[in-house]
Amino acid sequence: MPDKTTQPSMDQFIETLAPLHIYPLWKQEGLLIRRPTTEAVPYLWPYGPVRERLMEAGRLISAEEAERRVLILKNPGLNGKPAATARLYAGLQLVLPHEIAPAHYHSASAIRFVVEGSGAFTAVDGERLIMQPGDLVLTPAWSVHDHGNETDTPMIWLDGLDLPLVNGLECSFFQPLDTKAQKLTRSDDESERQYAYGQLRPSWVNWTKNYSPLAKYPWNATERILLDALKDGVAGSPTDGILFEYSNPITGGSVLPTMACYAQLLPPKFHSDAHRHTTSAVYHVVRGSGTTIMDGQRIEWNERDTFALPGWAVHEHINNASEPAMLFSFTDDPALKALGFYQEQSENKQG
Ligand SMILES: [Fe+2]
Numbered sequence: 104m105p106d107k108t109t110q111p112s113m114d115q116f117i118e119t120l121a122p123l124h125i126y127p128l129w130k131q132e133g134l135l136i137r138r139p140t141t142e143a144v145p146y147l148w149p150y151g152p153v154r155e156r157l158m159e160a161g162r163l164i165s166a167e168e169a170e171r172r173v174l175i176l177k178n179p180g181l182n183g184k185p186a187a188t189a190r191l192y193a194g195l196q197l198v199l200p201h202e203i204a205p206a207h208y209h210s211a212s213a214i215r216f217v218v219e220g221s222g223a224f225t226a227v228d229g230e231r232l233i234m235q236p237g238d239l240v241l242t243p244a245w246s247v248h249d250h251g252n253e254t255d256t257p258m259i260w261l262d263g264l265d266l267p268l269v270n271g272l273e274c275s276f277f278q279p280l281d282t283k284a285q286k287l288t289r290s291d292d293e294s295e296r297q298y299a300y301g302q303l304r305p306s307w308v309n310w311t312k313n314y315s316p317l318a319k320y321p322w323n324a325t326e327r328i329l330l331d332a333l334k335d336g337v338a339g340s341p342t343d344g345i346l347f348e349y350s351n352p353i354t355g356g357s358v359l360p361t362m363a364c365y366a367q368l369l370p371p372k373f374h375s376d377a378h379r380h381t382t383s384a385v386y387h388v389v390r391g392s393g394t395t396i397m398d399g400q401r402i403e404w405n406e407r408d409t410f411a412l413p414g415w416a417v418h419e420h421i422n423n424a425s426e427p428a429m430l431f432s433f434t435d436d437p438a439l440k441a442l443g444f445y446q447e448q449s450e451n452k453q454g
């Protein structure tokens with residue numbers, strides 16, 4: 104029988120553990136959490152004032168000096184972390200006329216959604232993608248990419264990356280290319296001509312990479328699909344209206360292994376059902392105006408604004424106008440689904 108008078112108390116016992124870097128599980132907090140929690144908050148970045156500061160940055164630093172002239176959209180709940188949600192990075196990038204943003208590559212995957220300007224390019228793995236407002240451009244992990252603007256007007260786009268996820272997993276590599284611009288090995292927009300028709304696939308290409316071979320999804324085709332669905336009276340999803348996922352034409356799955364992209368139309372006088380999911384999202388307003396209620400907070404959005412939906416936040420979308428509203432969004436769906444962490448649940452409407 105141990106002598107209780109000589110047994111150390113629990114506190115004294117725990118003190119003896121520190122030098123050994125061990126700790127009792129029964130005292131540890133925040134390890135097995137009952138439901139997803141995040142420091143990220145629902146938040147909207149209005150386009151006007153952000154654009155103004157971006158143009159000011161254009162007077163202060165060149166795209167080449169900055170490597171990328173971007174204003175990062177930092178979620179105010181994330182204590183200064185360069186992230187819009189816990190797993191998604193977003194930023195607005197400006198490339199002025201006759202500038203280049205030099206070639207580099209990294210283990211993070213990226214998407215670009217063009218906000219304004221016309222005719223600048225992103226070059227990806229030897230192919231130049233000529234960008235128009237609303238176009239979605241992919242720069243997948245490890246693809247060499249540079250940006251250039253040979254037009255006379257500024258070009259602004261939304262950057263979306265999986266950086267918080269990649270850095271959280273401690274898997275980030277970054278490498279500048281030894282030349283400013285990469286060697287072009289394909290004709291401009293070649294992948295668009297090869298794959299954009301969807302139902303036809305080039306039989307001579309043996310595509311084995313884990314991302315879409317289609318590097319650019321032009322807005323004119325996307326918008327036509329959304330408006331045709333509206334005209335056809337498609338009801339779509341009760342929680343999202345007419346929501347299409349940009350898909351990999353080979354697999355039908357998401358465009359990148361870590362991020363999915365969506366184009367969405369909210370019909371006039373539409374009020375969605377509410378739901379929540381473990382995935383987080385960044386939305387960009389392409390057309391119209393409306394409201395998204397997230398965890399009871401009403402976010403009023405207008406054209407070109409960007410807003411963040413934290414994971415597991417209850418949300419619903421409202422379009423009270425007589426015109427359709429269109430949203431672009433990117434999410435961390437594929438990463439969470441691949442790991443078996445996707446959960447979704449219906450909720451009561453908040454507004
Ligand atoms: Fe990059």
Ligand SMILES: [Fe+2]
Nearest residue numbers: 342378380418
């Ligand atoms: Fe949702």
